[in-house]
Amino acid sequence: MTVTTSARVAAATARPAARPSNRIRAWATRAPLLPALIFMIIVTQLPFVATLVISFFDWNALYPKDRHFAGFANYADVLSTPELRKSVWTTVLLTATVVLVSLLLGLVLALLLDRRFRGRAAVRTMLIAPFLLVPVAAALLWKHVLFNPEYGLFNGVLHWIAGDGAPQPDWISTMPLTAVEASLVWQWTPFMMLILLAGLQSRDPQLIEAARMDGASDWQVFVHITLPHLRRYLELGVLLGSIYIVQNFDAVFTITSGGLGTANLPYTVYQTFYQAHENGLASAAGVLVVIGSIALATFALRVVSSLFREEASRA
DSSP states (O other): OHHHHHHHHHHHHHHHHHHHHHHHHHHHHHGGGHHHHHHHIIIIIHHHHHHHHHTTEEOBTTOGGGOEEOTTHHHHHHHHOHHHHHHHHHHHHHHHHHHHHHHHHHHHHHHHHTSOOTTHHHHHHHHHHHHHSOHHHHHHIIIIIISOTTTOHHHHHHHHHHGGGSOOOOHHHHSHHHHHHHHHHHHHHHHHHHHHHHHHHTSOHHHHHHHHHTTOOHHHHIIIIIHHHHHHHHHHHHHHHHHHHHTOOHHIIIIITTTTTTOOHHHHHHIIIIISOBHHHHHHHHHHHHHHHHHHHHHHHHHHHHHHHHHHHHO
């Protein structure tokens, strides 16, 4: 009894001494991350807080003395002004079209690259290249090299096929939104392809082999095994693509300069801020864009976490 009691007393006295050392060790491991955390707060959060504050003011940069608190009036204007509502609809249409088309093309390319053939690594590298380009460079490439009515590749192909009487349309003027969508689809298809290719290569080959031994055709394997397995990867591609394309500014600014009904919400924010000098209204529209992006990012993180849980349960 005496030995047991003394041991308990020694353990009880030793525990408080161990706690400070554990706390010091924990803070020592976190300390190198503090400068990066402080830098991220300064770069991202402080500007957003400033934007949020400005969004509650009626503030035109040309009349700085007339600045006054307006409450939620700027947000009401964003949701009621016809131009801003049209830009919201254009953003939704542009995002949905680009995400769905690039996801479908990415799925086709991923299925092709999942097969073994000579030169597969070189083909994969070439297909990834559009995603590695700077967005402005990709938009300039489509605007001048492909769409230009005088020396563009599309009209050159039409002239090569039909001769001197071939039509030479101005692609950007006749289909402006489609021109922007084509540029974005070309750039984002490799991103979708990489996500879906990773999903295809994580399939269980024994399951596919067993299905083929039971007489399943390629279409039945794709519908009943491949697609269910790719569901999480498809959701991840849709969510991540939507987050980035909702905020896209480069293609609209470079190809059409927001004209011909192609002004999306980020371009309208730019136009409202830098051309109309309506700081409060532009800030309110920017806050709405951030809120929408955060909502999409939340769903994306949930999909990613569930994907990791599935992979861990299989392992």
